[in-house]
Amino acid sequence: MNIVFSLLAILVVIAAAVLGAGVAKLYFLFGVIIPYASIAVFLVGIVSRVVKWAKSPVPFHIPTVAGQQKSLPWIRNSRLESPHTTLGVIGRMALEILFFRSLFRNTKMELRNGPKLVYGSNKYLWLGAIVFHWSMLIIVLRHLRLFMEPVPSFVFAIQGIDGFFQVGLPGLYITDILILAALSYLVLRRLVDARLRYISLSADYFPLFLLLSIAVTGILMRYFFRIDLVNVKELAIGLFTFHPVVPQVTGVLFYIHLFLVCTLLVYFPFSKLLHMPGIFLSPTRNLANNSRMKRHVNPWDHPVRVHTYGEYEDEFREKMKAAGLPLDKE
Amino acid sequence: MYDSGKIIAGLIIFAALFTSPVWYDVLNGKALQRPDLVLPSKENQKECVAAAEFMRRDHMRLLNDWRYEVVRKGETYFSSDNGKEYEMRFTKTCLGCHPNTSQFCDQCHSYVGVTPYCWDCHNKPRNLSIQ
Numbered sequence: 392m393n394i395v396f397s398l399l400a401i402l403v404v405i406a407a408a409v410l411g412a413g414v415a416k417l418y419f420l421f422g423v424i425i426p427y428a429s430i431a432v433f434l435v436g437i438v439s440r441v442v443k444w445a446k447s448p449v450p451f452h453i454p455t456v457a458g459q460q461k462s463l464p465w466i467r468n469s470r471l472e473s474p475h476t477t478l479g480v481i482g483r484m485a486l487e488i489l490f491f492r493s494l495f496r497n498t499k500m501e502l503r504n505g506p507k508l509v510y511g512s513n514k515y516l517w518l519g520a521i522v523f524h525w526s527m528l529i530i531v532l533r534h535l536r537l538f539m540e541p542v543p544s545f546v547f548a549i550q551g552i553d554g555f556f557q558v559g560l561p562g563l564y565i566t567d568i569l570i571l572a573a574l575s576y577l578v579l580r581r582l583v584d585a586r587l588r589y590i591s592l593s594a595d596y597f598p599l600f601l602l603l604s605i606a607v608t609g610i611l612m613r614y615f616f617r618i619d620l621v622n623v624k625e626l627a628i629g630l631f632t633f634h635p636v637v638p639q640v641t642g643v644l645f646y647i648h649l650f651l652v653c654t655l656l657v658y659f660p661f662s663k664l665l666h667m668p669g670i671f672l673s674p675t676r677n678l679a680n681n682s683r684m685k686r687h688v689n690p691w692d693h694p695v696r697v698h699t700y701g702e703y704e705d706e707f708r709e710k711m712k713a714a715g716l717p718l719d720k721e
Numbered sequence: 722m723y724d725s726g727k728i729i730a731g732l733i734i735f736a737a738l739f740t741s742p743v744w745y746d747v748l749n750g751k752a753l754q755r756p757d758l759v760l761p762s763k764e765n766q767k768e769c770v771a772a773a774e775f776m777r778r779d780h781m782r783l784l785n786d787w788r789y790e791v792v793r794k795g796e797t798y799f800s801s802d803n804g805k806e807y808e809m810r811f812t813k814t815c816l817g818c819h820p821n822t823s824q825f826c827d828q829c830h831s832y833v834g835v836t837p838y839c840w841d842c843h844n845k846p847r848n849l850s851i852q
């Protein structure tokens with residue numbers, strides 16, 4: 392059911408682009424107005440989300456670590472897995488963001504005959520995730536050739552490595568194959584395992600299908616139904632220099648690709664894709680494990696009105712004396 | 722807001738990276754120039770080997786087909802839609818009509834950021850003594 396709903400949602404998005412740009416030829420709407428609007432929604436959405444998160448206090452010091460904490464000098468501590476310095480935290484965050492360190496530790500639990508509960512390491516999710524994310528990053532960086540004039544030299548370097556095998560013309564990019572393989576795995580992973588299927592929601596399938604259709608339309612456009620890139624670049628540069636031109640691009644595939652990307656931008660700040668800024672704001676990752684060295688003050692603590700014993704005695708001295716109770720101060 | 726210094730710094734870096742094409746293009750200024758192509762002017766060179774619209778999009782796939790036809794299948798001639806026959810030669814045919822690559826091929830290619838590796842082996846006409 393969830394998966395049908397997500398598929399239908401994607402089909403509606405694609406149909407909107409086909410009807411709007413392909414049939415009604417609303418090029419200015421689909422090439423200029425919608426991209427501007429979705430970039431605005433994306434930026435404002437992310438910034439307001441992050442500000443909202445930053446407003447919530449972190450009452451406890453809760454880094455979840457996987458290594459020995461810094462304590463006595465003769466106990467070897469783990470600097471990256473359980474960092475106690477800011478530098479260590481930066482290193483740990485970098486490992487997490489660039490290499491998905493904690494996902495690498497992913498385990499799988501299974502009930503075997505016996506009955507016996509077994510745990511095993513499961514690296515496939517990590518592999519699928521890292522291949523997808525890095526491919527997407529490289530593809531987006533390669534797209535800068537369409538957005539920046541003159542094309543920055545690092546883009547050529549990336550293209551050279553990505554197109555290393557020089558298969559066919561236009562040259563085949565390795566990341567195009569990798570992103571399709573990784574996304575297909577990530578979809579199949581949710582479908583094949585009954586337990587995983589049971590916990591998968593539309594909000595899990597939709598982003599996968601969205602990314603998959605962006606990649607598929609891009610690949611179709613590059614290798615099969617080509618469009619004139621000079622017009623695409625003119626449109627993109629027009630957008631970025633705030634001198635938008637009426638798009639000269641005619642291929643409907645381009646508008647589908649672009650509309651799907653706009654959908655992604657608008658969907659982003661309201662969905663689980665927010666893990667992108669979220670990882671930076673995770674207290675379990677971004678706090679140093681130094682609770683034995685520094686006191687973490689709960690920002691929720693407001694001053695509590697205390698009544699010390701001395702004050703108590705002052706207040707009831709006469710009565711206590713009369714009752715014959717012992718007093719600290721006579 | 723807690724840790725506002727770090728949060729605001731992070732948000733500024735994020736926004737600057739996300740909008741980097743804007744800064745880059747606006748600072749570079751001359752971005753709106755389309756490639757400036759010099760087309761063949763000789764009388765017998767008035768038409769390309771296929772429709773210009775097709776060539777603009779698909780010339781690299783045509784070249785790939787030519788290469789395959791010649792090198793793998795041993796064919797020599799390509800008959801275009803307008804009934805003419807062309808010898809499937811990269812340097813001789815394409816660059817015969819478009820000899821000045823820096824005012825033609827390279828114009829588009831540097832604009833969209835492609836660096837065809839063909840010239841590693843194939844000569845450009847101006848490198849030859851005959852032209």
Ligand code: HEM
Pocket residue numbers: 527530531533534537561564566567570605606607608609610612613614618620623627645648649652655
């Ligand atoms: C989330 C962002 C995006 C993703 C993941 C994405 C993905 C892809 C992929 C996988 C390809 C196949 C060819 C290649 O790898 O270069 C492609 C091609 C293409 N994309 Fe995107 N795309 C994105 C954003 C955009 C945007 C914003 C535009 C608007 C200008 C765009 C325009 C194109 C064009 C014109 C091609 C064809 C390139 C060629 O023929 O070489 N893409 N895209």
